[in-house]
Amino acid sequence: MKKTIVFRSAMLGSAVTAALNLNPAFAGDDTIPYEFAVSPNSEFSADEIYIAVVGYQNGGYAFMDFDNDFEINQMDSTDNTLASPNDDGYSYIDMFVPLSEIEEQTIPMPQLSSVRMYIAFGSTLYIRYDSESDTGGYVAPTLNNEGDANYGIRFEMVELTYNDYGLWTNTTRVDSYQYPMGIEVWGGDGFYKRVGEILTHDDIVNAWQAMTQAETQFTNLYLVDDEYDYDIIVNPSHHEDFSSSGGQYEDYFDAYVDAVWSRYSTENLCLSIGEAGKWVGRVNSSDQFVFTEYTDDYTDENSGCSDVTLSTDAMISAKPGTYEIMSASGVLAEDVSETSDTDNDKNIQKHFSAAFNRGAIDLDADEDAWISWDDSSTYFDNAYYGHNQYVEFWHSEDISFEGETYAFAYDDVFDYSSTIHTTSPEQVLVTIGGFSADDYVEAASIELSCETLSLTTGDVSTISADVLPVSASNQSVSWATSDDDVVTVDDGELTAVSEGTATVTASSYTASVSAVCYVTVTDPIPENFIARIEAEDYDEMSGVETETTSDTDGGENVGYIDTGDWMRYSINIPSAGTYQFDFRLASAYSTGSFELRNANDDVLATVEVNNTGSFQTWETQSLMVDVEEGDQTLTIVATADGWNINWFEVYSTDTDDQEENATNTASSSAASNSSAGSLSWWMLAFMPLLVGCRKR
Incomplete structure (x- = not known):
């Protein structure tokens, strides 16, 4: 029987199907380089390997023309020009090319759906x-x-869909295994993932034969034809032993199905299937498994589902047979006429197909308890009724990298398949012969070039990440920031956005390792800045007290000020002249006031404190003050009570002084009282701006 491939999303059997539903029009100029490498353990060389690409576009299938700059040509009957090798009366499309003739063994893959790369x-x-x-x-x-x-003819396939939403690609064992394959994908922001077999072909065959010594029902799936030097392992859904038309193991799953149908004909099944929600099911007198979508309104306690009255929102219309379970067909791929939404039917049906194949339906589960079949640690461990041994074999970590594969049509349920998805694909490597010659080394740790980093708003700084050991196979990292309003990160390049703190993290996609750098961003230091003095950093004082402030920079402020209280400070002024003094003040009244005096007790300025609304609602009041050159002693004397002060800043109004401002410090005999809670630009004015990082 010939197998015609037409575009039906239900028959694709991979995460590609989900991708197709996002964007049915696959058009675009971007391409992804699909590079092919031949494993050193492969018995086939590049000139013995032939490649073709078939995909879906514009309502029909198309193929890649390697002789015409990889152009995608829509198929029609005029393309059938290649004579048949066995005189079967048909002509075929001349679409294959030896891998050795593809430049750099790399295909520029355009946006295309439902693609099969035939190898x-x-x-x-x-x-x-x-x-x-x-x-x-x-x-x-x-x-x-x-x-x-x-x-x-031995052949393999790589499946993919590439569209505006990204790339979905996978190896597949849905039809058969014929030769080891591996795929690696690199993407934006350090994305990396690999899937595929990790043994040679001979070792895989030996492992299969060892497994089937115990699981004899699956022995005949290994097909050998010495005339063609051809040996493959077919999926049981493609072998006559499991056929629904008299196959010797056509009843393989019957006992399991009977037990499930029997139990849930007398009680409700409370089933949670991830993003598809919660469903309540029960087998009716016609052996139909009927499901109702569950809402919290069904029960006051929101515990079980025994009180739910079923309606027909989804259905499995009859007991599935072994072939239907293994092939995801028949009543497990049916648009049931009694229900209104085929998506609901398919959601329920695919979860049952997956659960039977994995042996995940636990008949010892508590009654009226919500269950889910998403725990992969329970798969292939059903002591009573078994599971699909073909599926378990390919999911073994001794066979497939990290146990990920695509062994039946619904193997993507609960993300258990070998599908790789990234929204920003950059490069793909297909290794023919798999990873048997590849000693994969997992990342153990990451070292960043900084532990802490101080930046000024607008700065751009690059930090590096070293994945250890240096022999780790994947050296890519993913970057993230805890607050992109403070600092953004793009492949290790940090941009300081606004004042604040954030944590930048570098993580490995292939291992649970990461490293962090703590970043502090402050506003730029004005060129005319002379000094900032915290009110609590006085040399001497009389009568005042300190308290925790709620002002922007945290720390402490001076309060409980009465008339006649005072605070004395030291400052260096670069030259005599007029300076701008900014006082950070708060008051619940409009009666507060103070004088600024010099060492001779001359009054340099008088400040009337505004009513800010409360003693912790802050505003800055500015005025011009004439000050002498050199070391100065300034005293703030309260002439009326009822106000708080957090700090004051001094700015030059003479541009000649701006080059000298870096020599000014605010001395204080009470420096130990200053806050270390929140670093601002004025606290960091003389600190190194970078710690172990490159800055521009």
Whole structure:
């Protein structure tokens, strides 16, 4: 039987399906470099490996023309020009090219959906446009069919969809295993992920045969044809032993299904299926498993689901057979006429298919308790009724990298498949022969070039991240900031946005390791800035007290000021002249006032304190003051009570003084009283701006 591929999202069996629903029009000029590498352990060289690309666009399938700058051509009957190798009466599309003839063994992949990259070994495959049905589909190779022009030709596939929302790509064991494959994807902001087999072909075959010594039902899935030097492992859904038409193991799952249907014909199933929500199901007298979407309104306690009266929001219309479970077909891929929403039907059906294949339906689960089949640690551990051994084999971490693979059509349920997704793909490497020759070293730690970093608003600084050990296979990191209103980060480049603190984190995509740098951003120091003096940093005082302030920079302020109280400070003035003094003040009244006096007790200025609304509501009051050159002693004398002061700042009004302001400090015999709670630009004026980092 020939297999015609037409565009039906239900039959794709991968996360590609979800991607298609996002954006049905796949157009764009961007391409992703898909590079091919041949493993040192591969028995096939690049000139013995043939590549073709088929994808869906504009309502039909298209293929990549390697002889015409990788152009994507829509298929039609005129493309069937290649003679058949076995005189089957058909012609085929001449679309394959030896890998050795592709420049740098790299394909520029444009935006395209439902793509299959066919990788054939020793010979091209024979794929033709289905001119008989003329539906826009094509006839793909069929497994274990001696009448097929492709019989005896080993081949593999890489599946993908690339659109405006990113890239979805995966290896697949949904139909068969024929040769080890590996995929690695790099993306923006340090994204990296790999999937694929980690053993040689011979080692995989040996492991399969060892497994089937105990699980004999699956022995015949290993197919060998010595005439063609051809050995593969087919998915049980493609083998006659599990066929629904008299296969010797067609009842493989029957006992399991009967037990599930029996239990939930007398009680409700409370099922949580992730983003698809909560559902309550029960088997009716017609053996239909009927489901109602659950809401909290069904029960006051919001505990179980026994009090839910079922309506028909979704359904499995009959007991599924073994073939339907393994192939995700029939009643597990059905638009049930009795329900109004096919998406609801498919959500329920795919979760049951996945759960049966994984042996995840626990018949010992508590009654009236919410259950979910998302815990991968419980998969393939059903002591009573078993599971799909083919699926377990490919999910073994001894076979596939980190146990990720695509072994049946709904293997993406609960993100358990080998699908790689990134919204910003940059490069893909397909390793033919898998990762058997690749000694993968996991990242153990990350070291940043700084632990703390001080920046001024507007600064741009680059920090580096070293992934350790240096032999770690993935040296990429992902960058994040705890507050992008304070500092942003792009591939290690930090931009100071506004005053505040933030934590910048570098993490590995392939291991649970990370490192942080604590960043403080302050506003720029004005060029005419002379000094800032905290009110509590007096040399001497009389009568006043300090308290914690709620002002922007934190720390303490001086309060409880009575008439006649005073505070004395020291400051260096670069030259005699008029200076701007800014006083940070708060008051609940309009009666407060003070004088600023010099060492001779001359009054330099008088300040009437504004009513700010409270003793912790702050505003800055400014005035001009004539001050002599050199070391000066300034005293603030309260002439009326009822006000608080946090700090005062001094600014030059003479540009000649601005070059000298770096020599000015505010001395204080009570420096130990100053706040260390929140660093501002004025506290950091003389501190190094970078700690172990490169700045521009």
